[in-house]
Amino acid sequence: MLAKRIIPCLDVRDGRVVKGTHFVNLRDAGDPVETAQRYDAEGADELVFLDITASSDRRDIVTRMVRAVADKVFIPFTVGGGLRTLEDIQSILRAGADKVSLNTSAVEDPNLITVASRYFGSQCIVVAIDARRNPDSDPENPRWEVTTHGGRITTELEAVEWAREVAGRGAGEILLTSMDRDGTQSGYDNLLNRRVSDTVDIPVIASGGCGTLEHIADAFIHGKASAALAASIFHFGNHTIVEAKRELRARGIPVRLVE
Amino acid sequence: MSDSADTVIIDYGMGNLRSVEKAVAAVGGRPIVSDDPAVILKGERLILPGVGAFGDAMNNLRQGKLIDAIGEAVESGKPLLGLCLGLQLLFSESEEFGRHEGLNLIPGRVVRFSGQGLRVPHVGWNQVENLKPDPLLKDIPEGSYFYFVHSYCVQPESPDDILSLTDYGGKFCSIACRGKVWGAQFHPEKSQDTGKQLLRNFLAL
Numbered sequence: 001m002l003a004k005r006i007i008p009c010l011d012v013r014d015g016r017v018v019k020g021t022h023f024v025n026l027r028d029a030g031d032p033v034e035t036a037q038r039y040d041a042e043g044a045d046e047l048v049f050l051d052i053t054a055s056s057d058r059r060d061i062v063t064r065m066v067r068a069v070a071d072k073v074f075i076p077f078t079v080g081g082g083l084r085t086l087e088d089i090q091s092i093l094r095a096g097a098d099k100v101s102l103n104t105s106a107v108e109d110p111n112l113i114t115v116a117s118r119y120f121g122s123q124c125i126v127v128a129i130d131a132r133r134n135p136d137s138d139p140e141n142p143r144w145e146v147t148t149h150g151g152r153i154t155t156e157l158e159a160v161e162w163a164r165e166v167a168g169r170g171a172g173e174i175l176l177t178s179m180d181r182d183g184t185q186s187g188y189d190n191l192l193n194r195r196v197s198d199t200v201d202i203p204v205i206a207s208g209g210c211g212t213l214e215h216i217a218d219a220f221i222h223g224k225a226s227a228a229l230a231a232s233i234f235h236f237g238n239h240t241i242v243e244a245k246r247e248l249r250a251r252g253i254p255v256r257l258v259e
Numbered sequence: 260m261s262d263s264a265d266t267v268i269i270d271y272g273m274g275n276l277r278s279v280e281k282a283v284a285a286v287g288g289r290p291i292v293s294d295d296p297a298v299i300l301k302g303e304r305l306i307l308p309g310v311g312a313f314g315d316a317m318n319n320l321r322q323g324k325l326i327d328a329i330g331e332a333v334e335s336g337k338p339l340l341g342l343c344l345g346l347q348l349l350f351s352e353s354e355e356f357g358r359h360e361g362l363n364l365i366p367g368r369v370v371r372f373s374g375q376g377l378r379v380p381h382v383g384w385n386q387v388e389n390l391k392p393d394p395l396l397k398d399i400p401e402g403s404y405f406y407f408v409h410s411y412c413v414q415p416e417s418p419d420d421i422l423s424l425t426d427y428g429g430k431f432c433s434i435a436c437r438g439k440v441w442g443a444q445f446h447p448e449k450s451q452d453t454g455k456q457l458l459r460n461f462l463a464l
Contacts, residue, residue, distance in 0.1 A: 001386060002383050004383075074451050118312075120310075120311065202378055256404040
């Protein structure tokens with residue numbers, strides 16, 4: 001049976017893992033290879049690296065990190081952040097990443113999804129959707145707006161419709177982040193997760209708001225997600241992946257448990 | 260070819276060759292990545308990796324004059340392991356983006372997953388049910404998890420060519436084997452310790 005996946009997310013800047021909340025108060029949290037190896041040993045199913053490097057030689061820095069991770073880590077990993085062209089995508093995949101995650105560039109040029117999934121295969125093109133509830137919409141039937149640039153810019157796109165479009169264009173998975181919940185540790189937006197999961201026939205990765213092991217179970221049971229992404233719950237040592245998987249197994253959710 | 264290499268990873272311009280190379284080296288193999296038919300013919304064993312579209316892959320193999328080299332190596336009894344798209348290429352034909360002929364080393368077809376409510380691609384860790392003992396599966400317990408990511412699966416003509424099954428909206432062939440040709444639909448190079456064990460077994464063939 002296909003296992004539900006738990007995916008730790010690592011923010012990286014200048015080739016180092018950083019920790020913080022809402023992209024502020026960032027502090028150095030270690031070497032990406034060592035961090036990835038630790039999660040690999042604990043039984044993480046995949047890893048996501050979100051790059052927030054701002055310098056002009058960004059591509060070289062990221063490529064070097066990807067190569068170092070690929071040499072030592074034998075589980076799949078995705079790299080996202082600032083990838084704008086087919087060449088950007090190719091350099092990351094060539095360096096050893098299994099998938100790339102596209103966000104702002106996909107919103108600005110949806111054709112990039114079509115071309116990249118045809119060229120590299122759908123299986124390595126993840127589209128990240130950062131969604132925020134419109135506060136004026138009906139809470140029972142909310143409208144989620146697609147945001148870009150880490151939530152700073154709100155677009156005209158509606159998230160469920162945008163999800164339908166990116167799936168139709170050949171994306172292999174959707175990484176769906178609730179910007180309302182991100183950093184709050186108050187639980188995933190499972191109404192959002194369920195709406196998108198019911199709309200598309202590709203896997204949906206729930207993200208934003210994980211604070212407890214119960215939240216992860218809820219993303220699968222109530223959000224119908226295929227995978228759950230989490231950052232702080234694992235980074236700050238509150239819980240291990242093994243604990244999370246034991247909890248899921250006790251609730252009858254299929255997981256790959258490495259013990 | 261360097262004298263020390265023993266496993267040729269066939270490079271035809273598609274896929275994550277670096278990960279396969281690193282995983283083979285991690286279990287004690289001496290890999291070389293090559294697109295040279297002469298190197299392929301000199302190797303002790305071959306790995307055909309790959310992700311992407313079937314038709315593009317066959318075109319690249321044809322243009323690189325690799326099809327005959329692979330066929331000749333297999334005929335001379337060298338073990339071959341196809342991974343993911345590499346497994347699919349071993350078959351007679353595929354329906355991905357039109358109809359395409361494959362390497363025809365294992366009779367059968369490549370078809371798209373279909374089924375009500377089935378999410379495609381099939382992504383993640385799924386279990387492998389071993390149908391019969393085989394040196395490739397040595398020390399790999401029944402029901403082990405491997406990492407899959409694919410939208411198409413293989414249908415061997417002969418049930419004898421199916422080594423393992425995996426359930427995703429119905430059972431499909433996750434490892435095929437005919438003579439000294441093996442193929443796995445999953446990515447052993449991304450399947451942690453279990454994947455490494457399978458590669459170790461292949462190196463011992």
